[in-house]
Amino acid sequence: MDAAMLYALRDPAGIPSHPVIFLVLGVLTWALHIAAVQVMLGASALTLYGAFSRDAHWRRLAAAMITTAKVAVSVAIVLGVAPLLFVQVIYDPFWYTSNVLSARWVIGFIVILILAYLAMYAFYYRNPKLASQPTRSAWQMVASLVLMLVVGWIMHVLSYQMLLPEQWMGWYAPNGNINPGGQALHAYSITRFAFFILLSVAVVAAWLFAYRRYLMGRPGEDAGYIAWLLPLAHRLMLAGGVLAVASGALWLATLPEKMAWFATSAWVWASAIALLAAAFFPRLLGNKLDQGLWGYAPFALGAVALIVVAAAREALRFVTLLGSHGYDALDYKINLDWYSTSLFFITFAVLGGVVLGYLLTVAWKAGQTKGVYTPSPALTRLGNLSIGLLVIWIVQYFAIGFYVWAR
Numbered sequence: 001m002d003a004a005m006l007y008a009l010r011d012p013a014g015i016p017s018h019p020v021i022f023l024v025l026g027v028l029t030w031a032l033h034i035a036a037v038q039v040m041l042g043a044s045a046l047t048l049y050g051a052f053s054r055d056a057h058w059r060r061l062a063a064a065m066i067t068t069a070k071v072a073v074s075v076a077i078v079l080g081v082a083p084l085l086f087v088q089v090i091y092d093p094f095w096y097t098s099n100v101l102s103a104r105w106v107i108g109f110i111v112i113l114i115l116a117y118l119a120m121y122a123f124y125y126r127n128p129k130l131a132s133q134p135t136r137s138a139w140q141m142v143a144s145l146v147l148m149l150v151v152g153w154i155m156h157v158l159s160y161q162m163l164l165p166e167q168w169m170g171w172y173a174p175n176g177n178i179n180p181g182g183q184a185l186h187a188y189s190i191t192r193f194a195f196f197i198l199l200s201v202a203v204v205a206a207w208l209f210a211y212r213r214y215l216m217g218r219p220g221e222d223a224g225y226i227a228w229l230l231p232l233a234h235r236l237m238l239a240g241g242v243l244a245v246a247s248g249a250l251w252l253a254t255l256p257e258k259m260a261w262f263a264t265s266a267w268v269w270a271s272a273i274a275l276l277a278a279a280f281f282p283r284l285l286g287n288k289l290d291q292g293l294w295g296y297a298p299f300a301l302g303a304v305a306l307i308v309v310a311a312a313r314e315a316l317r318f319v320t321l322l323g324s325h326g327y328d329a330l331d332y333k334i335n336l337d338w339y340s341t342s343l344f345f346i347t348f349a350v351l352g353g354v355v356l357g358y359l360l361t362v363a364w365k366a367g368q369t370k371g372v373y374t375p376s377p378a379l380t381r382l383g384n385l386s387i388g389l390l391v392i393w394i395v396q397y398f399a400i401g402f403y404v405w406a407r
């Protein structure tokens with residue numbers, strides 16, 4: 001596939017802002033997406049382990065982690081849409097071709113995700129007292145975890161097929177016979193997928209440090225349970241660090257020839273340093289983990305490490321498509337649209353800040369209160385402001401739409 005053909009597949013209308021904005025936002029939002037995915041996968045695995053255990057602490061952890069997992073799925077889905085939008089804007093020739101070549105799986109993705117989520121909820125409803133009563137229908141949680149991994153596998157294949165335009169014709173018309181069915185998943189890298197999935201162990205360990213610190217802020221919490229969580233989080237972090245380095249090394253060792261440059265690039269070194277720093281950080285903090293906000297620091301540093309990994313993953317795609325196929329994602333035609341660009345950033349900063357700030361503060365404070373929680377007058381005002389801002393947003397959205405339509 002030559003560069004001219006790839007450029008011909010671009011949207012002739014151009015894009016509404018500078019491509020670098022889409023590139024950077026794609027990296028940042030994908031890092032958040034994969035963080036939520038990894039918390040979800042890790043929490044699901046801990047739920048399953050706890051559900052099969054008789055130990056009281058494990059059972060309590062299972063009950064907490066199923067709640068974490070079901071929230072993390074919705075966060076992962078919402079934060080999956082953002083990189084989906086950005087990738088299809090600047091890499092549309094690649095993303096759409098990859099999707100069309102596996103069209104049935106792209107549609108199946110939604111169905112499988114719904115089934116996975118339903119299975120998780122079914123397990124949750126079947127086990128309202130997981131901490132104290134025997135586990136019922138554990139198979140539902142197993143099914144959920146397996147189906148979530150299938151969903152991730154489909155996303156992996158779509159991302160990977162993008163990088164191999166030289167093989168598209170062979171997949172579309174094997175031996176010259178056109179097959180437009182989209183039944184197959186054509187290309188994958190087990191080691192790359194394993195790396196992103198196994199990172200869940202370290203990410204959920206970082207999550208456990210934060211969970212533990214959060215519980216310490218609650219009046220009358222079980223000190224035995226809080227103490228039990230600490231070595232577990234440390235062990236998981238160590239195992240997660242080893243798994244990340246080992247699977248990452250395997251991925252690099254199995255890169256196809258045109259991507260081999262990546263293995264020795266500064267991107268890989270930066271990622272390795274960031275991941276190792278995140279893995280050793282809790283050991284370094286020691287007793288500080290119990291003080292102030294330090295208990296949350298491993299998760300914060302983990303998030304930074306994931307951003308570095310996401311940037312490296314993007315560099316692999318950008319440089320491969322530029323170097324081997326002559327496609328420069330940054331020379332997209334710009335058709336500047338100030339309204340949509342400013343609407344995006346204002347929505348993100350103002351609405352995102354106020355509404356999310358309100359919801360998170362309420363959830364945080366309610367979780368740290370015994371009995372019924374009553375928000376302060378200031379927080380209630382923030383809630384009212386959130387509703388007001390949402391109403392203004394909806395009104396301006398339709399007003400502009402009608403204005404443009406009527407012009």
Ligand code: HEM
Nearest residue numbers: 037076077080081083084087148149151152155156159196
């Ligand atoms: C809930 C289960 C999910 C799992 C386990 C999962 C996992 C993954 C993994 C492992 C990757 C990286 C693939 C690679 O680079 O090799 C990925 C990429 C991606 N995921 Fe998810 N994902 C899930 C759900 C979703 C959902 C619901 C969406 C969208 C609504 C989504 C959107 C994306 C996008 C757009 C990418 C590629 C971004 C890019 O290439 O720039 N994912 N996902």
